[in-house]
Amino acid sequence: MLSFTQVDVFTDELLFGNPVAVVHGADGLSTEQMAAFARWTNLSETTFLLSPTDPAADYRLRIFTTARELPFAGHPTIGSARAWLAAGGAPKSGGRLVQECGAGLVSLRANGSRLAFAAPPLLRDGPVSPSTLGAVAASLGLAPDDIVDAQWADNGPGWVAVLLADAEAVLALAPDPAAFVEYTTVGVVGPHPPGAAADFEIRAFVADDAFFEDPVTGSLNAAIAQWLIPAGKAPATYTAAQGTKLDRRGRVHIEQSDGEIWIGGDTVIGITGTVDL
Missing domain, CATH: 3.10.310.10 (Diaminopimelate Epimerase; Chain A, domain 1)
Incomplete structure (x- = not known):
C-alpha cells in the first residue's frame, strides 16, 4: 500500500482549482503501472514521488497525463511539492525545495499554502510561422x-x-x-x-x-x-x-x-489515503 494525496492547485478553496493525484514512495512501480494508474485517475496529470538520483534534489517526480509522460508540468509540480511537505518532507536547503524531473532540476519556494516554482528554460521559443x-x-x-x-x-x-x-x-x-x-x-x-x-x-x-x-x-x-x-x-x-x-x-x-520568473499558487489538500498498486 502506498500513500496517496490529491491536491487542488491554484486555488485557496477546494473544488475551484486544478487537482493532481500524487502517489508517494513510488520507487517500486514500473512505468507501465504508473501510466495505467494515471489513465485510471482520469485527471489531467498524476504524479509519482520517488527518491532523487541527483544529490542536489529533495525528491524526484514523474508526471503522467492519461496519454503520455511529461518532462515537466506546472500544477503537478506545485501540488506534488505540497503533498511531499505535508507528508513530512524537509528540504535540504531549508528555504527552497529542489525537484528532479524529466526537465532537470526545478526550484520551488513555499509561503504557507502558496508555493511557487522557478520557470524552467524553454525548450522552444520564437515566432510562429x-x-x-x-x-x-x-x-x-x-x-x-x-x-x-x-x-x-x-x-x-x-x-x-x-x-x-x-x-x-x-x-x-x-x-x-x-x-x-x-x-x-x-x-x-x-x-x-x-x-x-x-x-x-x-x-x-x-x-x-x-x-x-x-x-x-x-x-x-x-x-x-x-x-x-x-x-x-x-x-x-x-x-x-x-x-x-x-x-x-x-x-x-x-x-x-533576482533574474528568475516565479509561478505561484495556493494549494488545498482534498484527499489523503492509501492506494494498492
Missing part, C-alpha cells in the same frame, strides 16, 4: 487577423501561445476540437481592463488522446510569462485568471525577481 499561425487560428475559430501576437512557448507540453486583444476575446473562444490535428497544445492569453480582479485571462486547450480545456495550467503560465514580461507586454508582477469558463477560480501569481 504564418502557416502554423493559420492552423492555430482555425483550431480556435479565429481569423489570423484576430491574433495580436503568437510565440512558441514550449517548456515540455509543446505550447503555442497566442495573444488576443483582451480577456473578453479569450473568454468568447469556441474552439473546434476536430481542427486540433498537428498543434495539440494551444494557450491563449488576453489582458483584463485596469482594476479587474486579475491582470490577464488564460485558457489552455489540449488534444492528446481527447480534446479538453485544462482548468489551470502552470507550465503554460510560466511560458507565457517568459514571453510577455521580457517583451514588455506584461509587468514584472501580475496575476492571471484561468478556468473561468469551466466554473473554476484559478489564480496564478507571477513575479520576476
Whole structure:
C-alpha cells in the first residue's frame, strides 16, 4: 500500500482549482503501472514521488497525463511539492525545495499554502510561422487577423501561445476540437481592463488522446510569462485568471525577481489515503 494525496492547485478553496493525484514512495512501480494508474485517475496529470538520483534534489517526480509522460508540468509540480511537505518532507536547503524531473532540476519556494516554482528554460521559443499561425487560428475559430501576437512557448507540453486583444476575446473562444490535428497544445492569453480582479485571462486547450480545456495550467503560465514580461507586454508582477469558463477560480501569481520568473499558487489538500498498486 502506498500513500496517496490529491491536491487542488491554484486555488485557496477546494473544488475551484486544478487537482493532481500524487502517489508517494513510488520507487517500486514500473512505468507501465504508473501510466495505467494515471489513465485510471482520469485527471489531467498524476504524479509519482520517488527518491532523487541527483544529490542536489529533495525528491524526484514523474508526471503522467492519461496519454503520455511529461518532462515537466506546472500544477503537478506545485501540488506534488505540497503533498511531499505535508507528508513530512524537509528540504535540504531549508528555504527552497529542489525537484528532479524529466526537465532537470526545478526550484520551488513555499509561503504557507502558496508555493511557487522557478520557470524552467524553454525548450522552444520564437515566432510562429504564418502557416502554423493559420492552423492555430482555425483550431480556435479565429481569423489570423484576430491574433495580436503568437510565440512558441514550449517548456515540455509543446505550447503555442497566442495573444488576443483582451480577456473578453479569450473568454468568447469556441474552439473546434476536430481542427486540433498537428498543434495539440494551444494557450491563449488576453489582458483584463485596469482594476479587474486579475491582470490577464488564460485558457489552455489540449488534444492528446481527447480534446479538453485544462482548468489551470502552470507550465503554460510560466511560458507565457517568459514571453510577455521580457517583451514588455506584461509587468514584472501580475496575476492571471484561468478556468473561468469551466466554473473554476484559478489564480496564478507571477513575479520576476533576482533574474528568475516565479509561478505561484495556493494549494488545498482534498484527499489523503492509501492506494494498492
